Ligand code: FES
């Protein structure tokens with residue numbers, strides 16, 4: 511049990527039934543320290559995708575919160591992940607962002623490790639250690655890794671549920687986009703940028719904020735044209751039929767905007783033209799396979815977050831990791847997500863379209879970044895951070911559905927998945943361990959959110 515658990519009154523941070531959170535969750539160091547231990551120490555975090563490490567020896571480096579890690583394809587095709595730190599004096603072992611190697615030598619004193627993390631070579635071992643070093647005890651620290659549709663996630667907690675159980679209800683929806691012929695792939699290397707915001711500000715925005723789209727992004731939507739430009743300026747409330755929101759037991763959630771998948775790939779651009787043709791040819795097959803109601807998800811726009819810090823836009827083709835760098839800063843990693851069977855001409859056009867919208871200097875990314883930073887930085891004021899955050903949009907109208915799993919918000923413009931995100935946030939932040947969470951009634955979270 512850490513000191514932090516006694517310093518933070520977790521119960522006071524989130525009022526699930528009333529859709530309220532304490533503003534200091536975006537600021538306080540004690541809360542951040544507890545998140546690192548309880549959330550990033552226990553939850554699955556995105557590492558890499560099959561397409562980025564296709565061959566034995568291929569590796570990528572990255573982060574699980576503030577822990578540096580690397581992920582490597584083994585000779586037998588399996589994937590292992592390790593803390594990226596030498597077992598001798600703790601220097602960073604792998605400096606490259608990606609590459610192919612058979613072994614790694616530490617830049618400090620030259621200790622060398624094989625692909626599976628074993629310590630193999632210690633310079634002048636015989637002469638200097640004279641048999642006193644037990645190399646078998648000083649391999650790299652291996653991290654638990656599991657994959658879903660080629661996406662690899664790591665977990666620092668051996669007690670955590672499987673990745674599949676952790677993803678739970680959202681797999682139903684992700685499969686509609688990812689279980690396509692050939693599957694999906696990520697195009698790397700990721701672009702990287704720093705934002706002076708708390709990691710939860712973009713995570714909550716992506717999990718379920720269609721409300722801001724017509725306002726924050728009005729200029730961008732008007733410039734791009736396309737399916738979403740009609741809500742630019744928020745002059746009229748959208749029809750109830752605009753879309754829906756979904757949330758799930760461990761906080762993963764998303765919003766759906768019906769029939770708008772290519773919306774931010776400009777109508778006049780190569781990406782926009784080719785992508786609209788792609789959906790016109792593929793969607794009818796999905797409807798045939800899944801039925802009209804479920805098949806409609808493919809070709810609709812999804813904005814989502816896999817709790818805690820992995821977000822995606824399906825349609826816009828952005829795949830994000832918000833890596834915390836203290837309570838007031840993140841490093842953003844952005845990949846482009848495409849379908850493997852897309853012709854290279856379309857993939858290239860989508861990469862260009864994604865980068866001009868949600869890449870580091872993308873027009874919509876820039877719109878959002880200002881909000882993320884101000885939501886964080888204005889908590890510098892002592893009185894300000896004692897305040898509350900409101901996520902009551904759609905409260906009282908969340909329901910269960912016979913076709914769609916999870917708790918469903920009936921309008922795309924709602925805060926259902928915010929409430930689900932912070933319900934899970936509180937539960938995981940305050941739990942002794944995973945078992946205490948898994949021992950709860952598996953439907954209790956639904957009653958908590960729907961009030962039924
Ligand atoms: S710190 Fe790596 S070899 Fe010494």
Ligand SMILES: [Fe+2]
Nearest residue numbers: 722726874878
């Ligand atoms: Fe946005």
